[in-house]
Amino acid sequence: MAALSLSILSESLQAVSGFQRILSSLTLATFPTLYFFTFLYYTDTGSVFFTLFAYLMCLYGNHKASALLGFCAFMFRQTNIVWTVFCAGNVVAEKLNEAWKTELLKKKDERISSMRTSFSDLTLITRFLIEYLISPKNLITLIALTWPYIVLVTAFFVFVFINGGIVVGDRSSHEACLHFPQLFYFLSFTLFFSFPHLLTPAKIRKFLQSLRRHRVQYILIAAISLFLIWKFTYVHKYLLADNRHYTFYVWRKIFQRHELVKYVLVPAYIFAGWSFVDTIKSKSIFWILMYFVCLLSVTVPQKLLEFRYFILPFLIYRLNIPFPPVHRQLVELAFYTVVNAITFYLFLNKTFQWPNSVEIQRFMW
Known part of the structure; x- marks a missing residue:
C-alpha cells in the first residue's frame, strides 16, 4: 500500500519517467524506519498510507475524499490531524502564491521572487499575508475550498474537549x-x-x-x-x-x-x-x-x-x-537496503532478556 501511494504521489508532484517513478517509490518504500514496522503489528503503516492517500486526493482537488481519508489517518494516530491541516494549508498556499505573483506583476518588482525569499523580503510577505487574510472575499474563498478540512479539525477539537486531551492511551x-x-x-x-x-x-x-x-x-x-x-x-x-x-x-x-x-x-x-x-x-x-x-x-x-x-x-x-538524479537514488536505495538488512539481522539474531522478565527482547527501531 505504501509503495503504491508513494508511486502515485511521485507522479503527481513531479513530471518523471516511469523508471524514475518506480525507482523513487521503491526507494521510499524501503525507507528503513517505515519498512521495518511494515512487518510488525504497529499503526505506522496504516497511518502513513491514509495520510499520503489524503495528500494525494488533496493534490487532485478532491478535498472531501482527502478529509475523509484524513479522518482514517487520525483514527490510526491522533497527531495526524496536523497533516489534515497540512492538506488544507496546501490549498491555501496555492491560492496565496497565485495572489502573490499577481501582486508582484502589479508592482513590477523583479527583485522579489515568488519562489525564493531573503530576510529583507519577510516584511513585504508579512504585510501581504495580513492584507490578504483580512479581506472577507479572500476568506470566503478559502473557506469554500477548505471546508471539509475545517469540519474535521472542528470535530478534532470537540474530541479533545470531551476526551480531556489528545492522548487516548x-x-x-x-x-x-x-x-x-x-x-x-x-x-x-x-x-x-x-x-x-x-x-x-x-x-x-x-x-x-x-x-x-x-x-x-x-x-x-x-x-x-x-x-x-x-x-x-x-x-x-x-x-x-x-x-x-x-x-x-x-x-x-x-x-x-x-x-x-x-x-x-x-x-x-x-x-x-x-x-x-x-x-x-x-x-x-x-x-x-x-x-x-x-x-x-x-x-x-x-x-x-x-x-x-x-x-x-x-x-x-x-x-x-x-x-x-538516478545515480543518487541508487545510492540512497543501496544505503536503505544495507540499513534494513542490519536492522533485521539484529532483530532476528541478537535477542536478549531483561533481568526481571522471561520474555525474549529484540532490537528494533
Whole structure:
C-alpha cells in the first residue's frame, strides 16, 4: 500500500519517467524506519498510507475524499490531524502564491521572487499575508475550498474537549512539552537518511559561501539554538530505560558522552537545517512556511525521542524535493537496503532478556 501511494504521489508532484517513478517509490518504500514496522503489528503503516492517500486526493482537488481519508489517518494516530491541516494549508498556499505573483506583476518588482525569499523580503510577505487574510472575499474563498478540512479539525477539537486531551492511551507517558531540540533531531535524521542529496560537495561549498556572506545571521541562529538546547532539552523515561530501540543507543553513545556534546552539535544542526531548506527552496515561500508550521507541531510537543514520529514529515519532505538524479537514488536505495538488512539481522539474531522478565527482547527501531 505504501509503495503504491508513494508511486502515485511521485507522479503527481513531479513530471518523471516511469523508471524514475518506480525507482523513487521503491526507494521510499524501503525507507528503513517505515519498512521495518511494515512487518510488525504497529499503526505506522496504516497511518502513513491514509495520510499520503489524503495528500494525494488533496493534490487532485478532491478535498472531501482527502478529509475523509484524513479522518482514517487520525483514527490510526491522533497527531495526524496536523497533516489534515497540512492538506488544507496546501490549498491555501496555492491560492496565496497565485495572489502573490499577481501582486508582484502589479508592482513590477523583479527583485522579489515568488519562489525564493531573503530576510529583507519577510516584511513585504508579512504585510501581504495580513492584507490578504483580512479581506472577507479572500476568506470566503478559502473557506469554500477548505471546508471539509475545517469540519474535521472542528470535530478534532470537540474530541479533545470531551476526551480531556489528545492522548487516548497512557497519558502519563505522553505528556506534551516544548521540546524544541526535537526539530534538531529531525533535521539530523533527515540529513542521515538523505545524505546522497543533502551531503554533497556542492552543497557544502554553497553552505560555506552562505556562512561567509551572512555571518551575523548565523551567529544569531547559533545563539538561539544554544539557548533552546539549554532550556528545552527533555529526556523521557523510556529513552533511558528501553534498550530495545536505536534511540537508546544514540542517546547513550553520543549525547551522554559529555554534558557539552549537545551544544557541540549545533554547527551540524545548522548545516542540516540550511541544507534541508535549500533543497525545498523550489517550493513557494507559503508552502515552506505551512510545512514548517506542521513540522513544528508534530515534533516539538513530543517529549520522547522516537524515530517513528519522523516518518511522515520525512516522507512529505522527500516527495517534494526536486527529483534527484538516478545515480543518487541508487545510492540512497543501496544505503536503505544495507540499513534494513542490519536492522533485521539484529532483530532476528541478537535477542536478549531483561533481568526481571522471561520474555525474549529484540532490537528494533
